[in-house]
Amino acid sequence: MKPITLIIAAALAAAPAYAGNSLIPAGRTVQVAKSAMAVTPGSEWNKLGRRPGTNGEIWTLDGDKLNRVTFYGGIAQDTTLFREVDRKNSPLPRFSQTMLLTDVPKLLENSYRVALGSALFTIDQMEPARFGGVDGIRFTYSFVAGNQEVQSKGEARAAIVKGRLYMISYEAPALHFFEKNVAQFRQIADSATF
Amino acid sequence: MIAPLCRRGAAAVALLAGLACGPAMAADRAALPPYSFAYEPQGVDERGMWMMADEDERILRTSSFVIRDEELNAYVRGVLCRTVGEDRCRNVRVYVMRIPQFNATMYANGMMTVWSGLLLRVQNEAELGAVLGHEFGHFEKRHSLNGFKNKRSVSDVLAWLGMVGPNAGLSASLAGYVYSFSRAQETEADLIGIQYLASSAYPSAAAPKVWSRLMAEQDATAAGRKRKVRHSYAAGFFASHPTEAAREAYLSREAAKYADAGDPGAEAYRKGIAKWLPQLLDDQIKLNDFGGSEYLLDQLAASGGSADVTFARAELYSQRGNPRDYVTAAELYREAIAKGCDRPEARRGLGLALLRTQQSDEGKQALRSYLEFRPDAPDGPMIKSLVGN
Numbered sequence: 001m002k003p004i005t006l007i008i009a010a011a012l013a014a015a016p017a018y019a020g021n022s023l024i025p026a027g028r029t030v031q032v033a034k035s036a037m038a039v040t041p042g043s044e045w046n047k048l049g050r051r052p053g054t055n056g057e058i059w060t061l062d063g064d065k066l067n068r069v070t071f072y073g074g075i076a077q078d079t080t081l082f083r084e085v086d087r088k089n090s091p092l093p094r095f096s097q098t099m100l101l102t103d104v105p106k107l108l109e110n111s112y113r114v115a116l117g118s119a120l121f122t123i124d125q126m127e128p129a130r131f132g133g134v135d136g137i138r139f140t141y142s143f144v145a146g147n148q149e150v151q152s153k154g155e156a157r158a159a160i161v162k163g164r165l166y167m168i169s170y171e172a173p174a175l176h177f178f179e180k181n182v183a184q185f186r187q188i189a190d191s192a193t194f
Numbered sequence: 195m196i197a198p199l200c201r202r203g204a205a206a207v208a209l210l211a212g213l214a215c216g217p218a219m220a221a222d223r224a225a226l227p228p229y230s231f232a233y234e235p236q237g238v239d240e241r242g243m244w245m246m247a248d249e250d251e252r253i254l255r256t257s258s259f260v261i262r263d264e265e266l267n268a269y270v271r272g273v274l275c276r277t278v279g280e281d282r283c284r285n286v287r288v289y290v291m292r293i294p295q296f297n298a299t300m301y302a303n304g305m306m307t308v309w310s311g312l313l314l315r316v317q318n319e320a321e322l323g324a325v326l327g328h329e330f331g332h333f334e335k336r337h338s339l340n341g342f343k344n345k346r347s348v349s350d351v352l353a354w355l356g357m358v359g360p361n362a363g364l365s366a367s368l369a370g371y372v373y374s375f376s377r378a379q380e381t382e383a384d385l386i387g388i389q390y391l392a393s394s395a396y397p398s399a400a401a402p403k404v405w406s407r408l409m410a411e412q413d414a415t416a417a418g419r420k421r422k423v424r425h426s427y428a429a430g431f432f433a434s435h436p437t438e439a440a441r442e443a444y445l446s447r448e449a450a451k452y453a454d455a456g457d458p459g460a461e462a463y464r465k466g467i468a469k470w471l472p473q474l475l476d477d478q479i480k481l482n483d484f485g486g487s488e489y490l491l492d493q494l495a496a497s498g499g500s501a502d503v504t505f506a507r508a509e510l511y512s513q514r515g516n517p518r519d520y521v522t523a524a525e526l527y528r529e530a531i532a533k534g535c536d537r538p539e540a541r542r543g544l545g546l547a548l549l550r551t552q553q554s555d556e557g558k559q560a561l562r563s564y565l566e567f568r569p570d571a572p573d574g575p576m577i578k579s580l581v582g583n
């Protein structure tokens with residue numbers, strides 16, 4: 001197992017440094033994704049300068065291909081989870097207020113399928129879970145993304161509050177990396193307030 | 195770098211401005227020349243291309259996008275072999291890929307990829323043979339790479355999703371960074387492709403049908419997205435979409451010249467892909483293309499659609515999620531169940547659709563029956579929370 005892990009790490013960690021990254025200190029409550037959502041991380045994280053969309057924000061520990069936490073801060077009616085990749089030819093699905101919590105995993109799935117051009121995405125599990133003090137959903141998923149063909153795993157927590165979707169997801173290569181930091185993600189998700 | 199030699203379909207570039215009708219062909223019969231074996235690449239350029247293709251094949255062999263079902267692979271290969279003949283077929287390795295778009299690719303070294311989206315779009319073996327024969331035509335004619343174009347700009351969302359990196363390889367081509375042949379080579383491959391078909395047991399008249407339905411699907415996609423429909427079948431036929439329209443036209447003329455008969459193998463085709471149909475449908479309806487998906491489902495329903503097709507249509511409507519869509523979806527789920535759809539998800543879908551059309555009791559009942567059918571459902575706890583006690 002170790003050699004493979006090292007190969008993945010070598011392939012993925014070589015991500016270029018992006019301008020505008022900043023440090024999120026441990027133990028301090030911060031507003032995320034330009035929204036009413038706030039979290040209090042138990043450990044230090046790096047916030048990426050680039051955003052996936054206007055209501056999005058990404059944190060990572062070792063580079064966003066090795067571990068990535070994405071915040072979706074109040075996705076509004078008829079908007080996409082993140083910026084369109086090819087709006088004309090393959091538009092992303094949109095969040096709708098008629099959605100139930102059970103529809104949220106599929107919204108993420110279909111958004112990824114379109115954006116990644118990958119049919120290799122499955123929802124593994126979903127269960128009710130409190131999120132930000134309200135009834136929400138916790139779900140896990142697997143997918144293949146990226147040109148390295150890395151099998152990735154994801155876990156997310158979501159809730160719909162006043163017609164807007166709030167969600168935090170964690171994604172990492174399934175081999176070794178997912179387990180390594182998933183506890184740190186869960187701590188962040190547990191600390192969320194709206 | 196990967197270099198598929200051919201790419202067509204929704205993203206195809208405009209082609210064939212002037213409609214040249216191809217080389218003068220023996221109008222009577224489709225006699226194929228004998229095939230020469232053990233071809234080795236000639237010259238520096240061709241050798242380089244073969245090396246690249248060999249490298250691509252090494253990457254592709256371990257790709258998670260390859261469908262490894264031996265039965266399906268043997269079936270698709272069988273259609274190719276029956277189209278081009280055993281001698282020619284022996285030189286090709288076929289890989290069926292889990293990519294829900296209309297495409298197949300041919301590489302210089304004899305590697306062919308067949309995308310799962312193609313399997314959903316052809317209605318019989320002859321149509322599949324028409325496309326695979328076209329691909330083989332590139333190989334037989336040793337078409338060399340004619341430059342490439344980058345079909346899609348790199349966006350930072352792709353970067354965010356981990357698509358862009360120093361090792362851009364297979365999936366870069368999946369995302370649309372592709373090489374393409376020249377127009378003349380595409381036409382030549384079309385013409386030799388239909389010649390294979392005419393000399394096989396399959397009727398050559400199948401070839402143009404692939405293109406006319408592809409155009410209709412593109413129109414349906416555009417209409418579903420409230421975009422202008424670009425094709426006009428009556429007048430100005432070639433105005434907007436020369437690629438598919440021109441192909442359809444000259445292939446029709448060729449087929450008329452050959453005037454060969456034969457069984458297109460519709461029933462055999464349905465059997466051949468039956469095991470994979472639910473997966474192909476599922477991948478299609480998750481593409482956020484309501485119009486195109488509904489068109490495909492209509493086609494499948496018209497050619498003797500199964501409960502799987504009805505189930506997929508129900509899913510399509512509930513995903514679009516307009517209030518009326520849930521009413522339609524509930525009816526369709528019921529119809530699928532009545533037709534013998536034994537997927538527990540039909541009950542799940544029915545229940546969730548009914549909950550949203552203010553039929554709470556019936557909805558909960560359907561959800562309970564889902565949980566009975568599938569006690570270990572991965573979303574069991576979530577569904578239980580909706581049903582209550």
Ligand SMILES: [Zn+2]
Pocket residue numbers: 199200201328329332375380383
């Ligand atoms: Zn071609």
